[in-house]
Structures are given as structure tokens and as C-alpha cells.
Amino acid sequence: xxxxxxxxxxxxxxxxxxxCLNGPKNWKIDTWTAPLRLPLIIDDPEEFLPQRLPQTDLLxxxxxxxxxxxxxPDLAKMSQAKAVIAPIDNQDHLPAGLKRQIKKDLExxxxxxxxxxxxxxxxxxxxxxxxxREFAQYFGRPKLVIxxxxxxxxxxxxxxxxxxxxxRFLAGKLVGMGIEEAEERAxxxxxxxxxxxxxxxxxxxxxxxxxxxxxxxxxxxxxxxxPHL
Numbered sequence: 105x106x107x108x109x110x111x112x113x114x115x116x117x118x119x120x121x122x123x124c125l126n127g128p129k130n131w132k133i134d135t136w137t138a139p140l141r142l143p144l145i146i147d148d149p150e151e152f153l154p155q156r157l158p159q160t161d162l163l164x165x166x167x168x169x170x171x172x173x174x175x176x177p178d179l180a181k182m183s184q185a186k187a188v189i190a191p192i193d194n195q196d197h198l199p200a201g202l203k204r205q206i207k208k209d210l211e212x213x214x215x216x217x218x219x220x221x222x223x224x225x226x227x228x229x230x231x232x233x234x235x236x237r238e239f240a241q242y243f244g245r246p247k248l249v250i251x252x253x254x255x256x257x258x259x260x261x262x263x264x265x266x267x268x269x270x271x272r273f274l275a276g277k278l279v280g281m282g283i284e285e286a287e288e289r290a291x292x293x294x295x296x297x298x299x300x301x302x303x304x305x306x307x308x309x310x311x312x313x314x315x316x317x318x319x320x321x322x323x324x325x326x327x328x329x330x331p332h333l
Contacts, residue, residue: 105238107133108160108183110175112140115193115300116166119223122269127242134158136179142171157183162235165190173198177209187216187235191223191267193313194302220244221308222301222317224266240264246271246324250278250286252332257281260328266321270297274321283332290325294318 105128109120116135124133136154153175163185165176173190180188188210192198198206203219210217216233220226226244228237247263248271257278265271274293278286294317301313 105131105235106159106161107131107164107239108158108162108179108185109133109135109164109166110138110172110179111135111166112138112168112172115168118269118300119166119267122265122267122272123243126265126269126272134160138167138172138175142169142174153178153182159184161186162239163188164239168194168197170197170199170202173202173206176206177213177215180210180215181213185215187231187233188218189226189236189239190217190219191226192219192221193223193300193317194304195221195306195313196302196304222313222320223268224270224317224320226267243267246321248275248324248328250283250325250328250332252283255283257283257286266317268297268300270294270299270321271324273297274325278325283329286329287322287326291318291322294321 111117111120120135136157160183163180163183167173176188176190207217216231218230218236224245226240228240231237242264244264246266249261249263250257251259260275260278262271262275274290277293281289299314299317301317303312303314306313
């Protein structure tokens, strides 16, 4: 699979680094770095688009302002993308209204899209698109397998990990820990990485997206620990 990641700063850079290091070896990952400063409303997209982009299967939008989000349909068209993943780890970067408009624009050009909120909530059944499903097989909602002995964790295997790399960090820290304390400790370790999601209160959750992400991590650990309790 060929992935084109649109990055703008450290948020996208860290995710791409994890994908390159720990994704399937047959994935090809290119990046385009968007301008750091873009207007809130883009009247003429061509002013900010690159002259050319490589043809891709999956466009991964990791921008850090609404300007990048507005360019998604044009970037998908230029790269002949078959699918788009535009995670929402901060609703200031991709508000709900803009998300709906982008989805409609992508549908008009025959491009499937998902907008996981947060990124680590992505699951395969979120889409029937083969490229989104392949990505979500390896990166999205964490899935772990834990081996224990005499009440302590011996090994943590990653079946699927958070795109930012936090699950891999967490797995290393859980080894040797007592199974009774691991779930709660997982929530703290999630913040230590640290999480890339917004700390702002989100109306949809009544909490921050960061805390939602931590809950996803804790649940993954809880499910992996269930056979040992």
C-alpha cells in the first residue's frame, strides 16, 4: 500500500515516524509538508498546493489547522487517492461542520473517508474501503495480548497499536507490573508518552479528547488482562 501523509509539524512527524518504523515493510510512505501558516478560509487552493504529488492509495491528513483540512479534497484529487483518513485529535484543527463538508466533497470525486476521533479510536469496520481497513488492521484502537506469571506481566504483544506510538511505549512499561495495578497505571503511562490529543474540553464527550484517548488505552489493557484475573 502507498500512503501519502500530509504533515505540518511535530504532531504529524511523530505519527509518520512510528508508521515508518513499525508498519508493514511493504508499505511505501511519502510525505508532503504543508505550509505552517495558512488562512482560516482558503479562497484559492492552488496558491497553497504543491506543483505535483505522487500517486497514492491512502491520503493521511495530519495537519494542525483548518487550512490543511480545507485542502484535503484537492490533495486527494491531485494524488489520485482512493481513500482518506483525517484523524481528529483536536477539533480546532477540523471542526464538525468542516468535516461534513470535506466528506461530501470527497464523495463527489469517489473517495472514501473516515475521521476517527481520536485517531486511536479507528477500527477496521469503520469503512469497507480496502485501504482504510488495511491501515486499521495495524494502527488505530489498541489491541494487546498479555502473558503473565504469578500475578505479574511477563510479556505484552501488540496486535494493533495507536498511530502515535504510545501503545508500544506502554507495552514496555507494563512488563513486570502486577496485573491488579496494570489497568490504572496504563492511564498514567498513556499521558507520560505524551498523548497528542487535545486537552481542551470537548462538547461531544463532556471531557477532553486526551482523556477519551486514555480511556481507550485503559480499556485495551483491561481486555488483555481479563483472562488473567
